[in-house]
Amino acid sequence: MPARATTPDALPAPLADGGSGPLQEGLAELRIRGLGAIDDVTLELGTGLTVVTGETGAGKTMVVTGLTLLFGGRADPGRVRANGRAGVEGRLLLPPDSPVWQRAADAGADPDEDGSLILARTVSAEGRSRAFLGGRAVPVGVVAELAENLLAVHGQTDQLRLSRPAEQRRALDRYAGPAHLASLERYREAHERWRTASAELDRRRTQARELAQAADVLRHGLEEIAAASPEPGEDDALATQVKRLGDADALRAAADEARMALVGDVTGDLGAEEAPQDATAALAIAGRALSSSDDPTLVLLSQDLADAVAVVSDVAGQLAGYVADLDADPARLAEVQERRSLITGLVRKYAEPGEGLAGVLAWAADAERRLSELDVSDEALDRLAAIRDEARADVDRLGAEISAGRRAAAEGFAAEVGKELAGLAMKSARVSFSVDSHPDDPGPEGIDQVALLLAAHPGAPARPVHKGASGGELSRVMLAIEVVFAGADPVPVMVFDEVDAGVGGQAAGEIGRRLARLARRHQVVVVTHLAQVAAFADTHLVVDKSPDTGAGVTATDIRAVEGEDRVRELARMLSGLADSDTGQAHARELLVVAADARA
Template identity: 35%
Template sequence: MLEWLHIENIAVIEEADIRFQPGFNALTGETGAGKSIVIDALGAVLGGRTSRELIRTGAERAFASAAFSGVSADLPGLAECGAAPDEDGCLVMQREIGSDGRSLCRVGGRPVTVSQMRRVGEELLNIHGQHDGVQLLDEERHVAYLDRFGRTEDVLAAYQASYSAMAELQKKISALRMDEAEKARRMDSLRFQIDELERAQLTPGEEEGLAERRNLLRNGEKYLSALSGADYCLSGGEESGGAVSAIRDAEEALYGIRTLGEEMGRLYERLGALRSEAYDIAETVRDLRESFDFSPAELDAVESRTDLLYRLKKKYGATVEDMLAYLDRCRAELDAMETADDTLARLEKQLTGARKAVEEAGAALTAARKAAAAELEARILRELRDLDMNKVRFAIDFAPREPGADGCDTVRFLMSANVGEDLRPIARIASGGELARIMLALKNVLAEQESVGTLVFDEVDTGVSGRAAQKVAEKLAQVSRRKQVLCVTHLPQLAAMADTHFSVEKGERDGRTYTKVVLLDRERRKAELARITGGAKVTPALLESAGELLDEAEAYRATL
């Protein structure tokens, strides 16, 4: 159950705290006062879509927080985000919306993503917007409503698995059944590319080696000159010794005094190590100088190979490894095309089996849907009778169609509003008030199948008046005995039927518009009902009528 809602800087609401009660909660107020903004705030804190436009002018952020009681630790979605209700079963959900459009979401004090927040919110509260009745006009939604009522998830999942397998086979077969001329062109292109890449005899990692060798060959004279200079300095020439010889002479000079003290001994050892290192370096320099064979022909070959790799990379990949991977793909594609006839025959055989599996799964899904449809028809009709639609007939029509992602059925909701009229699609004959009541009936039936504890109706009374409005009010009162109900309304019948009544009031202060939400006692409820009924001029007669309406509503609730 929704315990309270806290709002900061959302549209015209600077700050508001609303403590909801069990049963039927009604919100009323002048048009534009901000009633639907309360619903928008509630939708935001449950993970609904928002934008920076929701933020109150002049504020840097908007914030909404809601607390729910009686939340089970096993509620779907909680484990995914690592959140949990407290020991009393209370769960707090918070959302902050910044001026940059970004949101900061928390569930049970833990940061979560918007999608995770939405997943949890869907299990706690269901919002029926004032335009939801129009959804009934979209016949593509009818099968989804039926599946939701019939809980056909498992049967539908089995069908969709079979359908996906069949669709994948059809995709493969379609790819193999290309035009023969196009196929020949593609095979010629593949053979050319394979031949060009195979003739190149690519080797992984050769680019790096080529670059290093080319750089060396391009600087051959400089390389040899540097090595020769280093060799002379280290090893000397015919007329003089080099550094190695000088270090050896120094070592021999200290040989006779190496035992005269610890310091002399260490110095002698260091000279010995230095001579060994210098000797190794000199040998390495000499080997490099003697092994380097500068050949203009080799430089030309390296340049040519580098140019070849450059040209191939422009066509087949950014690196040698990428080109080799592309070569493997070309070989595999060419092989598949050369053996296409055999593959096609094999896939056709598999497709026959896949079609049969889809037909069987589709038949099982249709059977499950028809069984659910019979029950849903009866339930909807009972609800419509309660909503003063005694003459209405409602039926769910099935028509076979080609298998699709959601089954092999076209499902349509049909109705007849008047005696003697044929059943026809809802979109063609239902009025606005009838759509609102049918949607309310459907929502009530679906809600009974779900664990959601709170139902929110935003102006569910659109297009409804008179006796029908009273029936809608009674239906919401009945529902509120099983689940908490929040209703934004303009009808006195619905507002009077509520157990708890809030007024959303707009005013001005310091040149700014402010909205507040006020809990009404009986006297203020009478005044609000009189305003709703008679407009700006509230007369004693209207107040007396409002009192009678409250008394009648209280008497009706006592019978539930």
């Protein structure tokens, strides 16, 4: 795929559409602006192995620097060009089930229109840095967190994963296999139970007096609430009862008046002249007038009136029942008011403003839970100690099992890495693991301190790998480990910065072969100065540095080469002369050898 220069006004800005090709997961595009010697270029990256080559000092490592910066690396203002601002932007393609999507959504990021995820980072000459994810400004730490599942950079000065003992232990655990990892997960759960129970037991023992006092307060509140036995919604019901009892006379008068208007004086207390005409009588007169006709419309209307009489009679009956149930007893009113006062007191003491009786009941439920945590009785402490001891027994048993698994895996792992190193110009190097167990001090990842050791040559002592290897050796050790784990590492993008330093001849070809093997399952980007490595590339990018214009400013361009252009670049790497017939013949031979090896 071609690399093309762009001239955006500012970053972050949208990348050009397309460019992903057959890539299913990884970095589809990378744009770098104002970084080191690079003015403004956009690279379209494909699947497989991409190599970056160019003259010394042209700015090849700025590609790696840009990637590192994009994924949360340290911002170095010294890399920013004179225009005062540098920016890197990338387009990520991710499968729907990638955990990156959930973390991005948590940060407020949105996918782009084509379903990709856009990352961006800007750095000013003063050192101010900003990160963007899916169109949203985010803390740099969020992008760095995503990078743990996306990118692994292995270079002369960036061997963080390999130098950390925790990463070395994780590598050994992965090599030990799924059953070992399942045991490790059970160990973590047991360790958490043991740690939690131990801390809680210590807390209760050292704070027994304070906890007992707090428990007394909770217990008193629970007893007060239990004595009142409030029911959910009782406060609202009592308020309704108080209003009804207080207004009983007025309510009775209103109900009687309404009932009389509907059905008349059913008690006979009023004379015929005093009683008003009621609704049922009026409806009956109207019904009789209509029923005497045989007109179909009037007959239907008379039936509607009959239904109305039934409804009115039913309402009158309900009013009579309401009046009969209406209690005007002052003693009952006082009783309800007293109960309401009791409930109101509980609400005032135990509920937040506006919560009402529901807040009292919620406080009681929470108090029951907290009271169980404050129990400092001998029985409670004995139960907690039993839980602690049972969890510690699981920790000891599983810790020993995991330690044995690590020791068994260490020999095979070291042997396989050693075989790979033999083909990487490190035949005499010996890799081993130190597994130092501390069963009396179990940690969250087991009882072992794991260290990857390297003896770089015969007679050299085995030392921690980041101390016993040079930059180039460290890169090759990391490459050997990645090859051993090819297909198992979940990181989709791997970057290697001059892992071939100090290597030549057949060993250089072996490095290319191993990188191509990694690229079957990962997107691999390699900065290299060796034609034997570059010949294995699926995509070959060349970094060109323009001559000084006289203003003291140089610029770098990055272009993709194919066909004869690629042959010329390989010839330049081999002999220093792009137009050398011998160099070009050798370059073509390298391409054929690499193609055969890949096939």
